[in-house]
Amino acid sequence: MPVINTQSGTSVDEIADHIFRISTPVPPSVMPGGFTFNQYLIADDRPFLYHSGPRRLFAMVSEAVAHVLPLSTLAYVGFSHVEADECGSLNDFLRAAPQAVPVCGRIAAMVSIGDLADRAPLSMADGDLLELGHHRLQWFEMPHLPHGWENVTVFDQTSNTLLCGDLFTQPGHEPAPITEQDILEPSEAFRLEMDYYAHAPDTRQMLTRLARLHPSTLACMHGSAWVGKGDALLLELAERVSPG
Template sequence: MVRIDEIESGIFRLSIFSTESGFQYNVFLVRDEEPLLYHTGPKSLFPQFSQAVDNLIDLNDLRWISYSHFESDECGALNGWLTIAPQAEAIIGMVGAAVNGEFAIRPIRPLQDNEVFSTGKRSFRYLRTPHLPHGWDAGFLFEETGRILFTSDLFHQNGDVEPITEASLVDRFQHVLRNFQGPFSNYIPYTLHTEQMLRRLADLQPKTLAVMHGSSYKGDGKRAIEELIQVFKENL
């Protein structure tokens, strides 16, 4: 079952809790003149997510599909969405479009670092962040109108948690980092450039953090990311 919550005006968080993984899979729909979907969800959850989106917009109107990096929960269902939404176009960073683009059934529009595009009333800036959260193709979208940062795996939390909170997410995220074991123990790499990239995100002063796994956050996003920097230093 998909839970749907409007976390900002016209921005919907669609969430499925997986008992197998122990955490939520969240995709975000931006309802605008040219609707945008952020994250596709894994292929196995496409029927549920697509039905939920169909309840919010006409799928023929879906125009943009974006995600952070090449991974099954980020873009596994991309071709499913491209099939049922004939006007839709994937829009991601140049590296992702170049190295993984052939898996898509239609050409992907590449974005340069700091490039801005519009969906109508909303304006999105692409920020290239190699290996943050992971993958050299990684990047983030920042919605400038409402100051909303789509954070992918940053601030990951386990459990079937509330849709959005004003409480700090740092303790929950730190718990995830400390408890991933075995092949998942290096969930997020820490490089010489990690802090610099996080500070760039913090300087955007986001008001909302749209989180892929777990609760989204409303409040002082700059402070939240600065707290995250300290968690990275202590745990990675």
């Protein structure tokens, strides 16, 4: 795991074809049990950063991006929902990358980002596609899954990677960059402790829809990325959070 910043522990790892996990640990002395904040950078003709990280991590995350490609070449900064760790340093990235465009779901664009962002956002409706060059991203509206009316989930059709945001959040500050080990049990233990899900009535239906994509890589925002039969794991999560 290449550590880019020895002071913060921020690291960069390629977890799928030209998809890089940027991860900054939060030690147990700051948060009991430790934690991680992850962003995902897709290096392509039009580079895409998914989740900016909070403002206080901008220096570390931008340094990590620059380790892979020139920061000024970013074309898009996207995110799942409006929260500090998803888009807190959005405007910092827009200043550093003059051609970059915020990209988010239509609800986030309408109720928040159209006002908060320094540049007008690209608003993505359910099913919309974003072509990066080699990679092709599809947007899925997932309101309140796990939280936030404006929440979306993004699927890279090229690498079969689901950018799944706060789904499968795992605690700990030293997880492997990518794993085939079980992430459901630790993520469920964390969910039951924090109860950060909205428990929307159509949660099962939305998770089933994501399972039909048959993702082979889950790019989790907190903890390890995961490889395996993503459809089975998503359906197992559906049983846990919305029993039939």
